[in-house]
Amino acid sequence: MKSVISIFSRNRPDSFEALVEPHLEHLYRLAYRFTGGREDAEDLVQELLYRLYPRVAILRKVEVLRPWLSRALYNLFVDGTRRQRSDPLALAEDDRALAPEPSGDTPEAEAENDRARRRLTEALQALAPEERVLVSLHDVEGYTLAELEQILEVPLGTLKSRLHRTRKKLRGLLSMEPFAADLRVKG
Amino acid sequence: MNCTQFQNRLDDFLDGTLTGLPEEGAQEHYEQCPDCRRLVASERHLRTMLRDLPIEPASPGFAARALRRARQRHAGPGRSAFAAGFGSAAAIALVIWAVAGRVQAPAPSGPPAGIRMAVAEQRQVNLVFEVPTEIAGAELAMELPSHVELAGYPGRTTLTWHTDLARGRNVLTLPIVGRASAEGELVARISYGSKEQQFRVRLNVEDPQASFLGTGVDRA
16 A cells, blocks of 8 residues: 555654564464464464553664564463463363374365364364474474574574474374384384 | 484484485485385375464454554553643644645645545545644544545545654645545544544545536535
């Protein structure tokens, strides 16, 4: 719209709205991955904006805003989950939700895909918040480990090992481990 | 390389970050071990599912609403001398004039007489907001009558901006196109915190051909 209509001739390009609005869709996506639901995601982003609004002077000094905002959102999310003291394994105890669905050669392939996605979503919610954030950012949203090192302020080596453990845990939650214990070790 | 060693390097194998001997060993084991090939296929499937996980879009208007709420939460009484007197008619003076492309000297003070234009004519309408002090995070909303439209935005009758108002003169330029012969009002609303002020501009669009044929509506 700005390319067609001249808005106020002295509009500040560094106003809070001008700084933050280009990143809101991205922040909502992250928040959705963190929380697993639209309502919680919107609440998380809203809370972030409440806290950032009086600090616009700080935002104006940030060179690259997106990773900074992503980190702020992550910190807010983690702080919130710590306060709530949620049990991240509660869902995992629901074997009905995570039990493998029988597959077969039927025209219900689409329904099977939906079930698989639901199981995956539930498994992600069963991870600890920091684990869910890591998998969401790397495997779902495609952030590189180098980018996550900046956003999460965790050393690269630590991120790699955490990601490895989290993926293994996720596979376990999904019961997608193809090996039984007695087949795990071969010569 | 055995299965345990391969599994320990599974992520690096899939990410393509193994090099040298570990890469060769992993590739060789992958080609020779059906169980590990199944594991790799399973892990690739999981990663594909993760990448393809759908996301529920935000509710309509979420971004604008969230920004507005953040602004409103921090715009309380006493935060701005302007906000305290916002309801006063003297707080904002609105002068409007219409020119064909260039902002010229303001029209004489007093209520605007309205803007007359022809069907299919595009007229640059400049709304000038005179404010006594800087306002951060104001919301400007525009409602257009149905017989005009904004050039480049057919069918849009409402527009909303969030912007800062500088002290003094702030000019909003609207490229208005007359669609049909009619008379109506453009309504502009400025909101800041819990305050709102509204301005109206008459827009009279005439059909030159109808006038020529003597069938134009006399609205005087």
